[in-house]
Amino acid sequence: MNAAAGLDLASIPERIQSEVQRAIQRSIKGVEYIASSGPSLGSTPKDILNVRGTMNLYHYRPVSDEIYRVPILIVMATTNRGYILDMVPGQSFIEFLLKRGYDVYMLDWAAPKPEEKSLRMEDYVLDFIPDCVRQVQRDSGETDVTVIGYCFGGVLSLLYGSIFSDGPMKNLICFTTPVDFREMKLFQNFSDKRYFDVDRLVDSVGNVPPEMILSSFEMLRPASRAASQVQLWENIWNDEFVKSYRMFDRWATDTLPLAGEYFRTITKDLMWDNKLYNDAMSVGGRKADISSIKVPFLHAVAEHDHIVPYDAAKPLIQKIGSTDKQEVILKGGHVSLVAGANAIKRLWPKLDSWLCERST
């Protein structure tokens, strides 16, 4: 070892050889990358129980000989597709739940059509979710239902749980769910009341286009897309890296439009007036106070979440009315909390150990 430079001279030829091999592999795999399609996502066998416009209710086919009594309804965020929770075998949260003996349903969203621009918050909270819960009850034959909401799906689940606090929700789990929208500082600034005319936008475009949603997410980390392209090129010789990159990239860019009236309410009631945090939220004239939720509650948040910063999610655990409640802060970001290698090690086992005791 060259002590001054800390460099092992003998390893240099080896290192050069390895880099040359990787460069050759990059060229070969680079061509393969362009010519091939990505892995097939969301392929866990499922049945469609109901489709109504933007609302899609799926039932995943159980794989265990014996399942827990209480079925799970996952409420997906309205901005993104549900297959983030069902990537590929071995990296699918849904598959994990099925193998652990849960009966899993998912409320996933399709892009709202132009004629659905008038969908309001009440359509989501007072119609779609209750309708799906009823169908889960009918299909499973059980009265109790565990609800899991991811990101804004968590907000919708909170609103649903607040209004229907007498049941039938048995447990509530939120993943990285904001309640204090003042703390979403960049989104706050993008939608600054003084300069952002939400009425003009919604009145002129109808549904808010997915490109706008995507660019607002990407603006939170403007250098990351370019950096991830460089990382892809560096690692294109590595099939596992490329597979994972393609899965997450496809999902991240597969953003959904938002129904215009629904977006108007989100902007005015949540971003501007912070009504959920201020206990002033109501949906369709019905008060939605999260302190009225009393069921066992778990909130999983990510340490490095750039979309829902911890400060925006933190007050939820204090505000919720449950006595059996827990917040877990896990390493990772907004997406790596729920999917990918980190989630497999951290969130999924934690959720299983919490939920199994409350699913009988």
Place this chain on the structure above:
Amino acid sequence: MADKSTDPVAIWQNMMGEMEKGFNAFANKAMETPEFSKVVNQVGGVSAGAQKQLGDMMEKYLLAMNLPSRAQMVGMAERLQSIEGQLNEIKALLHQFRANAGAADSGFPAAPKPPRTKRPPSAGGEPK
């Protein structure tokens, strides 16, 4: 073997990571200012208006050229989506029908539902 502090590839990767973090932090600071919000929303408003005008003009041009406009293509796509939606509804109805009718009557082999009797594993890892 070179350690991480002297490995040029590791140094490059570290530098890229730091640059990304630095640029993101710098941009986020800039985006937190009210000036940024003002400019972005003004530009956004103007470009939305301009886009609408351009769209109207293109529509007239395409009509004159006897070509389908974007709105018509979107209309076609919506029709397809609606057909897909109806197919999904039929599938959902079939699923319900199968579930209600049972295997013997319908001729479809209904998948048996597993019993809802599972218990949480005990501390030793075995079901209770």
